[in-house]
Amino acid sequence: MTTGPMKTGSMTTGSMTVAYLVNTAPVTSSTFIRREMAALEAQGVTVRRFALRRWHQPLVDPGDVADQARTHYILSGNLRGLALAALRQAVIGPAAFARGAWLAARLGRSAGGAVRHAAYFLEAVYFLRALRREGIAHTHVHFSSNAAAVALIARTMGGPSYSFTAHGPDEFLTAAEDGLALKLSGAAFAVAISDFCRGQLLRFGGAQHRDRIAVARCGLDLEDFVPSERPAGESRTLICVGRLCPQKGQVYLPAAVAALRATEAPFRLVLIGDGESRPAIEAEIARHGVGDLIELRGWRSSAEVRTAIAESRALVLPSFAEGLPIVLLEALALERPVVTTTVAGIPELVDDRCGRIVPPGDAAALTGALRDILRADDATLAAMGRVGRARVARHHDLTTLATTLRGLFAAAIAREGKAEVRMKRAVMGREAAEMES
Known part of the structure; x- marks a missing residue:
């Protein structure tokens, strides 16, 4: 199921809460995401569902209808919430607010969409507050497009680590303009659904990230x-x-x-x-x-x-x-x-x-x-x-996919925890040195 340099080891994970963030959900043609989340939940992972917007076509599958009721929509019908979240962040965390705004502007310049990325910034501020409120330790995104930009901006403002699964083909058509290299460099890891997809990530994101790209093929039960x-x-x-x-x-x-x-x-x-x-x-x-x-x-x-x-x-x-x-x-x-x-x-x-x-x-x-x-x-x-x-049983088993992702999430969360410990020790060391002087 997983190939390439990245290893998950035999880690035994306890309870963890992750967010799944997508652009539009649920969509009739993306049932595989719903199945993936359900497989993770079957392995004890708590999955909070987020989407930037609601799909306005009729849903024909009962599973999609049920998932829609469980999804937290960031943009659809939420302009007031976005504005209030931005105001609150600007007051209580002006430095983080400035970092997020600067990154959104940088992405907007490279992608030629300043207005669009201003919207992503507001969505990221709102999303960050929701992540903190629900105690979410990691965010996973499907597709490296606008939802990945939101996760990256939220991370820059102090949010949890994030990762994304790249599928193609559309996301690779505008990869350079959409800042795929920045999204990959900021991610804890990336998942490619095929060897071909991994090659595209290396092409547009940079070969220096090869050890953080795992091939985990979509699965079925x-x-x-x-x-x-x-x-x-x-x-x-x-x-x-x-x-x-x-x-x-x-x-x-x-x-x-x-x-x-x-x-x-x-x-x-x-x-x-x-x-x-x-x-x-x-x-x-x-x-x-x-x-x-x-x-x-x-x-x-x-x-x-x-x-x-x-x-x-x-x-x-x-x-x-x-x-x-x-x-x-x-x-x-x-x-x-x-x-x-x-x-x-x-x-x-x-x-x-x-x-x-x-x-x-x-x-x-x-x-x-x-x-x-x-x-x-x-x-x-x-x-x-x-x-x-x-062939499907050998390479595309859903339980194996969920186990792989669970291990990757746990490893990312563990690295985050170690980084926080190192930072706290550094701060304590500086304070002790100042007291002695």
Whole structure:
């Protein structure tokens, strides 16, 4: 689960309270964060949920609805609270207030967003007060974007240590402008979800931080993903799950379906998800005349997604940009082959033993891969499924991920405690020297 120089050791941790901070939560496409927090709680870690803003789309999963009620929102509907927190900090801690404001201005200059980073500063001041009030020892952030900036500013003002998990791909597109190097240098550690992601952190954050970057791959609880007794070969349904957006490339699927229609036995494609690419996908469906073969279902709950994948022949995800899609893990865990692309961390998970992997944007290769899956016999599909599930079990176990993170959090908190002890001893030493003189 964890690779690279960073080690967690065999530390036994007691009770600890950590904050999880994200930009927007809960979001239908980020169920993996909810699962991660629940796995940590199962190991005795108290997790306080924070988000900068509320997601205003309807939530379809009961778990997301429950998590929303447990989340403390910093920005949404809280302008008065932000202003009062800033005023209080300026009065009782003017030096810390000045340090935070200076850092926010520095980040704003590098990212070309002074107004945006002024907002991050106010959010950080409010967040800092909440951290102190709840006795939180460490903050963990998902994605190295604006929430990481808030955690960094809070840290600069005297808040607890922080860390972040980097996923990609979007956060690496503006890494230099968004101050990734500063965020990494201020963090107790960083987590990369793949070897590819670790390379991007080193590229943009600096190789000097390599010993503080751990590879901890996103995980699943395999008990929640029990393979169907129905062989994949009995189904003629291909399924695609994910936000409908340019990065995931669903707009190119109607052409592939049209190309296969004439030569393959009847089949259909189901798309679960929604997003800005929906009108373009609908236009392509109409242009290629495959409305009878493609169904757009919109967002569905986690349970409904699992059922749909289990009832499918294979999952297809023709992405142009990714981190490492969780839905690929889910499909493989359910012993269903996947057809996807050679993007970012995907080749670390998928090869031709558990599906088909093609260059992004290669229409002929995508069509050929889908043809292979549609023509494969039961034994071939079953063998792919077994390989895929074994690979997820070996590298993407949720309990192992939680254990790794718990150890990293505990180590960061312990280092913080030792630093405080050293600082107090230094102060006492100076005071004693002054008394003697």
